[in-house]
Amino acid sequence: MGGAEEKIRDPAILRRFAERCGGPAARVAIIPTASMLPETGWTYQGIFRSLGVAAAHVLPLESRADCRAPEALAVLGDVDGVFLTGGNQLKLSTTLGGTPVAERLIAGNRGGMHVAGTSAGAAFLSEHMIAFGDEGATPRADSVRLAPGLGLTRLAIIDQHFRQRDRLGRLLTALAYNPHSIGIGLDEDTAAFVGPDDTLEVVGSGAITVIDPSDISYSSMDSAKRHDPVCVLDVRLHVLIAGARYDLRARRATPPPVDPAPDPAVGSAGV
Amino acid sequence: MGGAEEKIRDPAILRRFAERCGGPAARVAIIPTASMLPETGWTYQGIFRSLGVAAAHVLPLESRADCRAPEALAVLGDVDGVFLTGGNQLKLSTTLGGTPVAERLIAGNRGGMHVAGTSAGAAFLSEHMIAFGDEGATPRADSVRLAPGLGLTRLAIIDQHFRQRDRLGRLLTALAYNPHSIGIGLDEDTAAFVGPDDTLEVVGSGAITVIDPSDISYSSMDSAKRHDPVCVLDVRLHVLIAGARYDLRARRATPPPVDPAPDPAVGSAGV
Structure with a gap:
């Protein structure tokens, strides 16, 4: 997702993601690591709940140690989809890169788990990630x-x-x-x-x-x-x-x- | 290889590469694309011949069109090893990237073909390539x-x-x-x-x-x-x-x- 998606009036993209993950049966996890705002994860949790999913876990992965925690890995082992919020993609790559959480996202996606990201979360998904740059045509x-990204493709x-x-x-x-x-x-x-x-x-x-x-x-x-x-x-x-x-x-x-x-x-x- | 390898007196590294490729039976190809010097490929050809390999082909791939030429692909389909010279790794990635020659190097290496590079040729081999940068600790x-490299690992x-x-x-x-x-x-x-x-x-x-x-x-x-x-x-x-x-x-x-x-x-x- 390119960022700044419509979240309230007609959250078409997020609804489509929830449907892909199983609709009313969907269990999703939200990783707000890229964001500087503490409420970001909970905002998306509210939206996914309003879309009627079965579960929407927020995983506040703030450190590389958090990305080794068995609790986080257990959640990621039990969801149909993972959503990465926007913010700073280097926050994602420096925190998740090389950790069991990153390995779980890659292996899970190969096994059919849906992995989505908006803005920085989208930039992070591929093997080669645009870390930053200049404007202009x-x-x-x-x-x-x-920089190296998550590596899904x-x-x-x-x-x-x-x-x-x-x-x-x-x-x-x-x-x-x-x-x-x-x-x-x-x-x-x-x-x-x-x-x-x-x-x-x-x-x-x-x-x-x-x-x-x-x-x-x-x-x-x-x-x-x-x-x-x-x-x-x-x-x-x-x-x-x-x-x-x-x-x-x-x-x-x-x-x-x-x-x-x-x-x-x-x-x-x-x- | 880190560049500036000993080539004349005791070419230990190049000899080891030739041995890995089969010694006297070895058939190697030399890709001098990174180099600005027209003689680079022929210099290495001379060294490999002096090491007693069966064949040492120079592939002067100067353009992306060259990297689609059936003749080049035929050579790469019939060698035990490929050697990429030094120079500028962006010359390698911009010329070979996404072409059948690059695909052949990747597929060949997966199938057991030895792929070596010195200096820029070494930097180019991995998925994530250091294109350029600054000195200092x-x-x-x-x-x-x-930048994206050849992608062998x-x-x-x-x-x-x-x-x-x-x-x-x-x-x-x-x-x-x-x-x-x-x-x-x-x-x-x-x-x-x-x-x-x-x-x-x-x-x-x-x-x-x-x-x-x-x-x-x-x-x-x-x-x-x-x-x-x-x-x-x-x-x-x-x-x-x-x-x-x-x-x-x-x-x-x-x-x-x-x-x-x-x-x-x-x-x-x-x-």
């Missing part, structure tokens, strides 16, 4: 700093608040370093739901920008000085809206399905 | 820049010219971002031979510094400003010399074997 050699690098904070440049820079990953730029109040088939589906009010660098024919990344703009040729880019899909393995985008029952009176008038 | 928040982050260029600080920074990887700092003329059991053995005239961050109890990485020094507590560090081993999975170091036939006249005198 032009890739510059020093505009992004990568090597197929994609995730950025968030994408349009709102003008982050195309830094995502392009991250991809140009080594054009093996797909770039996923998440707008606010917008989510990518990725299934076991590595196909993502868009949910929410914004768009998802998918950047496929596999056909890059030239980049100046290896010769660019630190503040130079980077020349990158033959990038493929998709802007996906709700209902659209993207196959991360085949690298193929699918548009949203056509409305199954359009009003015949409207027809093609006004096109 | 103190970790600072902005002292290192990571997620277990380690590799740095080179380690003692010669005072790179402890930047490797500590890279590990503090997410303490899941082991840091391997390679001195010049020193190599880590990693087997299928993910145990490395040290060869060469220098040392290998192994940094195990898994017990880090605190770091200030997530709150440090860009130029701040980073506080990191409870790092484990090993300095390994020739013959010593390190198990990357168990995270256990083993000293060099005791000389099997010490001179009895020396005994423990002078200890």
Whole structure:
């Protein structure tokens, strides 16, 4: 999720996550580690309870020692989904990285446990995480700093608040370093739901920008000085809206399905 | 290999690599992409021939198109080992990343093909690659820049010219971002031979510094400003010399074997 998701009036994304986890039977855990605000975990607990899930545990993992606690691991061994809040993704990676909690999230996800994150929580999920960077549309050699993320997938690098904070440049820079990953730029109040088939589906009010660098024919990344703009040729880019899909393995985008029952009176008038 | 390996008088590391690849029957390929010097590939070809291998192919992969050429893939499909020269690791990642040549190196290595690199070629091998950074012993928040590497292992982050260029600080920074990887700092003329059991053995005239961050109890990485020094507590560090081993999975170091036939006249005198 790209951050700043609608939580009160129409929490469509969080409802969809709860449904994926089992709806009324869903047991979820909330990890508010990224947040600086003590109430963040409890806010999400209230939302998930209002959506009717069976259980919503808050795991206040503040230290690396907390991430070894048997109690936390027991909770994570007994839930259908885990939700990572926003905040600072380096708080997540420095606290969870290399601990049994991180191992449990990776192993659980491989076994079918749903793992979701918003904002910093989303950035953290992939193998290569954008730790921080600069705004702007032009890739510059020093505009992004990568760090190892949780490691659920090597197929994609995730950025968030994408349009709102003008982050195309830094995502392009991250991809140009080594054009093996797909770039996923998440707008606010917008989510990518990725299934076991590595196909993502868009949910929410914004768009998802998918950047496929596999056909890059030239980049100046290896010769660019630190503040130079980077020349990158033959990038493929998709802007996906709700209902659209993207196959991360085949690298193929699918548009949203056509409305199954359009009003015949409207027809093609006004096109 | 940490770079600047002895090539002429006593090419012990390169000989060991050739032996691993099959000795007189060995067929190796040399990828000089990282180098700015046109003769680099041919220099190594001469060395490998003088070591008596059966074949030493130079693959001058200069562009991403070269990394899709059937001829190059055919060579890589028919060798026991691949050697990546030094130079600029971003030249390697931007040229090879996401291409069939990179896929072939990854798949080949999983199937038993030996893949070696010196200097930039070593830095490139792991999943998380140090692209560039600053010198100095103190970790600072902005002292290192990571990029996706070739991806042969997620277990380690590799740095080179380690003692010669005072790179402890930047490797500590890279590990503090997410303490899941082991840091391997390679001195010049020193190599880590990693087997299928993910145990490395040290060869060469220098040392290998192994940094195990898994017990880090605190770091200030997530709150440090860009130029701040980073506080990191409870790092484990090993300095390994020739013959010593390190198990990357168990995270256990083993000293060099005791000389099997010490001179009895020396005994423990002078200890």
